[in-house]
Amino acid sequence: MAGIKDVAARAGVSVATVSRVLNGHSGVRADTRSRVLSAVSELRYRPNAVARSLRTDQTRTLGLIISDVLNPFFTELARAVEDAARSRGYSVIIGNADERLALQDHHVRTLLDRRIDGLLVSPAEGDSVALREAALSGIPMVFVDRWIEGIDVPVVRADGRAAVRELVGHLYGLGHRRLAIITGPVATTTSNERVEAFRSALREYGLPLPEAYIGQGDFQTESGRRVTSAFFGLDEPPEAVFATDNLMALGVMDELRLRGLRVPDDMALAAFDDIAWFPHIDPPVTAIAQPTPELGHRAVAALTDLVEGRSADSVTLSAHLIPRRSCGEDERSRR
Amino acid sequence: MAGIKDVAARAGVSVATVSRVLNGHSGVRADTRSRVLSAVSELRYRPNAVARSLRTDQTRTLGLIISDVLNPFFTELARAVEDAARSRGYSVIIGNADERLALQDHHVRTLLDRRIDGLLVSPAEGDSVALREAALSGIPMVFVDRWIEGIDVPVVRADGRAAVRELVGHLYGLGHRRLAIITGPVATTTSNERVEAFRSALREYGLPLPEAYIGQGDFQTESGRRVTSAFFGLDEPPEAVFATDNLMALGVMDELRLRGLRVPDDMALAAFDDIAWFPHIDPPVTAIAQPTPELGHRAVAALTDLVEGRSADSVTLSAHLIPRRSCGEDERSRR
DNA sequence: CTGAAAGCGCTTACAG
DNA sequence: CTGAAAGCGCTTACAG
Structure with a gap:
C-alpha cells in the first residue's frame, strides 16, 4: 500500500x-x-488513519454503547446516531452490552483504548467502574435514554412519565382495575421512572399496586415470559400488564400463546417503545412511542459539542401514547 | 493519561x-x-491501541458491512458476528450500508483507512469499486449472506433454494395458483437466487410467472408497500405473495391494512427470513428461516482463518420453511 | 511557499 | 534477563 x-x-x-x-x-x-x-x-x-490519529491525538470516532442490539429501539437509535455522526464527519463504533455490566465495561475500555473522541452511552444496570473512570478521565461523554446517578454528564432522553400516566388513565377507562407492570433491571433509570410513574398514577386512580404485580424483568424477552408465568400463578392474576419495553412485551405474548391464552381477553397488554410490527400484531399493540431518531440526533449534537470544546446541556423530549387494541379498546365493537 | x-x-x-x-x-x-x-x-x-496498531500493523479489529441495521436479520447476524469475534480476541466495527452502494463504499474505505485486519461484507446492489479494490489489495475478506460475482473470496451463506421450492409446493397445496414475488435489488445474489428458485418451482407445478407478478423491490419496507399497491392495480391480482425479505413483508402488511384488506383472505403472504414477531402477527407469518447465528459464527471463523494466515473455504448452510397461517393454512378450521 | 526534523506511544530486533 | 535505539506513517512548529 x-x-x-x-x-x-x-x-x-x-x-x-x-x-x-x-x-x-x-x-x-x-x-x-x-x-x-x-x-x-x-x-x-x-x-493511514491510525498514524494520523496517533499524531493528532484525535480519531474522529465516537463510541456508542447500547444496551441490546436485538432491541429495535436501540437499533433505531444506533441508526440515527450513525447518520448524525457521519454528517458531522465522525465515524461511530457500536458496542453491544447485551444488558450485561461486564460486557458493557469491556466495551468502554476497548473503546477508550482506541482513543475514541467521545462516548455515547445507554448504561446497563449496576455500578460501572469503567464508566466512572471514563467520566473522571474527562473524555467527552453523554448519556442517551438511560443514565447513571452521580455521573455528571449531559443526558439526552425522553421523559415517559406523562405518557405512562396517560396509559394508566386509558387502562382505567377501559375498565381494568388490576394493573401490573414488568420492570427493567432494578437500577436502570428508565425502568425506575416508568415504575414510579405507574405507581403514582395508580394511586391517583385509587388503585393498589401489590408487590406481586410488580414483575422483576431485565428488558429482555425471556424475562417477560417468566414474569407472565408468575402472574398466572397468582390467585388473582392481573387484568392488564404494562411491559416497560418491547422485548418483554414479546415475552408476554410468547407465554400467553404457550398457554393458549389471548390478548386482551385473558390479559391486556401495553408496551413501552413503539415498533414497526406492533400495528400488525394480533391484536395491534398499544404502546408508548419515543422520538427515537431525534434522541439520536440530539445526543450526537451534544456529544460533538463537547468533543469540539463547546458546552452541552441535557435535553428532555417527551413520549406519547398510541392506543391500539391490545388493551381491549375494541371491546364494544367485538361484542 | x-x-x-x-x-x-x-x-x-x-x-x-x-x-x-x-x-x-x-x-x-x-x-x-x-x-x-x-x-x-x-x-x-x-x-494506547492506536500506537500499538501503528507499530504492529494489526488492529485486532474486523469490519462488518451490513446491508441494513433496521432489518432484524442483519441485526441478529451482527450480534453473532460480534460474539464470535470477541471470543477470538477481535473487536468489530459495523458499517450500515442502508442498501446504498455509495454509503457502503464510504464505509469500506473508512474501515480500510483504519487498517482493520479483515472485512466481512454483505454487499449492496451494484458494482462496488471500493470492494473490488479491497479484494485486490489483498485484505482478508469474506462475504456473508450476499456476495459479488467475480470477487474471489469465501462466501458464507444459506442456500434458500430448497426452502423456496418447498414454499411453492406448500402454496400450491393450499390451492393458490396465482403466485407473485417481491424481489430485492436486481443485482443482489440472494434476491436472484430466491427469484430463480421461485420461477423454476412454478414451472415444475405448471404455473405461469407473468412479468407483472415479479414486483421489483429493494429489500426495504417501502418497496413492499409500493409493489403491493401495483399488484392490486392488476386485472387479476395475485392470490399469494412471497416477499423475499421480512421488511418487504412488513410493507405488504402495511399496504393491505391501509386498504382495509386482510391476509390471507385477500392475499396470502410468505416471507424470507423468520423473525421473533412473526408468530404473533395477525395472522402468524409463514416464513423461511435461515440459521442466522451460525452464519455469523462461520463467517467469523473463515475470516479469522484468513487473517491469521490459514486458508478458508466457502460454507453453505440451508434454510427451512416454517408454515404458519398467513398463506391460508387454517382455512379449513376457520370455515 | 516549501523542506528538514521532531515526535505521537508503542514494539522489537540487536547487544550485552 | 534487560536496555538503547530504530521505526511504524503521519503532522506541525520552525526555518528559510
Whole structure:
C-alpha cells in the first residue's frame, strides 16, 4: 500500500507538502497542489488513519454503547446516531452490552483504548467502574435514554412519565382495575421512572399496586415470559400488564400463546417503545412511542459539542401514547 | 493519561521491559514482572491501541458491512458476528450500508483507512469499486449472506433454494395458483437466487410467472408497500405473495391494512427470513428461516482463518420453511 | 511557499 | 534477563 513518502516522491515534493494539501491547508502553490493530487490518485493513496490519529491525538470516532442490539429501539437509535455522526464527519463504533455490566465495561475500555473522541452511552444496570473512570478521565461523554446517578454528564432522553400516566388513565377507562407492570433491571433509570410513574398514577386512580404485580424483568424477552408465568400463578392474576419495553412485551405474548391464552381477553397488554410490527400484531399493540431518531440526533449534537470544546446541556423530549387494541379498546365493537 | 514511560519510570525499568510483560513475553524475571504489574495498576495504565496498531500493523479489529441495521436479520447476524469475534480476541466495527452502494463504499474505505485486519461484507446492489479494490489489495475478506460475482473470496451463506421450492409446493397445496414475488435489488445474489428458485418451482407445478407478478423491490419496507399497491392495480391480482425479505413483508402488511384488506383472505403472504414477531402477527407469518447465528459464527471463523494466515473455504448452510397461517393454512378450521 | 526534523506511544530486533 | 535505539506513517512548529 502506498504511503505518504511514495506520494511525495512521485510529486517531487516533501511529505510535509503532501500532508498540507491533504489537510486542505492554504498556502500551497496551485501547481504543486495539483501535482500532489495527481500523485495521490495515481497511486490510489489513502492516508493511514491510525498514524494520523496517533499524531493528532484525535480519531474522529465516537463510541456508542447500547444496551441490546436485538432491541429495535436501540437499533433505531444506533441508526440515527450513525447518520448524525457521519454528517458531522465522525465515524461511530457500536458496542453491544447485551444488558450485561461486564460486557458493557469491556466495551468502554476497548473503546477508550482506541482513543475514541467521545462516548455515547445507554448504561446497563449496576455500578460501572469503567464508566466512572471514563467520566473522571474527562473524555467527552453523554448519556442517551438511560443514565447513571452521580455521573455528571449531559443526558439526552425522553421523559415517559406523562405518557405512562396517560396509559394508566386509558387502562382505567377501559375498565381494568388490576394493573401490573414488568420492570427493567432494578437500577436502570428508565425502568425506575416508568415504575414510579405507574405507581403514582395508580394511586391517583385509587388503585393498589401489590408487590406481586410488580414483575422483576431485565428488558429482555425471556424475562417477560417468566414474569407472565408468575402472574398466572397468582390467585388473582392481573387484568392488564404494562411491559416497560418491547422485548418483554414479546415475552408476554410468547407465554400467553404457550398457554393458549389471548390478548386482551385473558390479559391486556401495553408496551413501552413503539415498533414497526406492533400495528400488525394480533391484536395491534398499544404502546408508548419515543422520538427515537431525534434522541439520536440530539445526543450526537451534544456529544460533538463537547468533543469540539463547546458546552452541552441535557435535553428532555417527551413520549406519547398510541392506543391500539391490545388493551381491549375494541371491546364494544367485538361484542 | 499515563503512558508506558510513566509505568517504566515507576517500576524502575525500561519501556521495553514494560512492553514485554504487557505482551506476555516469557523471559522477564518474576520480580521485575510483578513490579511492572504493580506500576501498571497503580497508574491505571492502559496501552494506547492506536500506537500499538501503528507499530504492529494489526488492529485486532474486523469490519462488518451490513446491508441494513433496521432489518432484524442483519441485526441478529451482527450480534453473532460480534460474539464470535470477541471470543477470538477481535473487536468489530459495523458499517450500515442502508442498501446504498455509495454509503457502503464510504464505509469500506473508512474501515480500510483504519487498517482493520479483515472485512466481512454483505454487499449492496451494484458494482462496488471500493470492494473490488479491497479484494485486490489483498485484505482478508469474506462475504456473508450476499456476495459479488467475480470477487474471489469465501462466501458464507444459506442456500434458500430448497426452502423456496418447498414454499411453492406448500402454496400450491393450499390451492393458490396465482403466485407473485417481491424481489430485492436486481443485482443482489440472494434476491436472484430466491427469484430463480421461485420461477423454476412454478414451472415444475405448471404455473405461469407473468412479468407483472415479479414486483421489483429493494429489500426495504417501502418497496413492499409500493409493489403491493401495483399488484392490486392488476386485472387479476395475485392470490399469494412471497416477499423475499421480512421488511418487504412488513410493507405488504402495511399496504393491505391501509386498504382495509386482510391476509390471507385477500392475499396470502410468505416471507424470507423468520423473525421473533412473526408468530404473533395477525395472522402468524409463514416464513423461511435461515440459521442466522451460525452464519455469523462461520463467517467469523473463515475470516479469522484468513487473517491469521490459514486458508478458508466457502460454507453453505440451508434454510427451512416454517408454515404458519398467513398463506391460508387454517382455512379449513376457520370455515 | 516549501523542506528538514521532531515526535505521537508503542514494539522489537540487536547487544550485552 | 534487560536496555538503547530504530521505526511504524503521519503532522506541525520552525526555518528559510
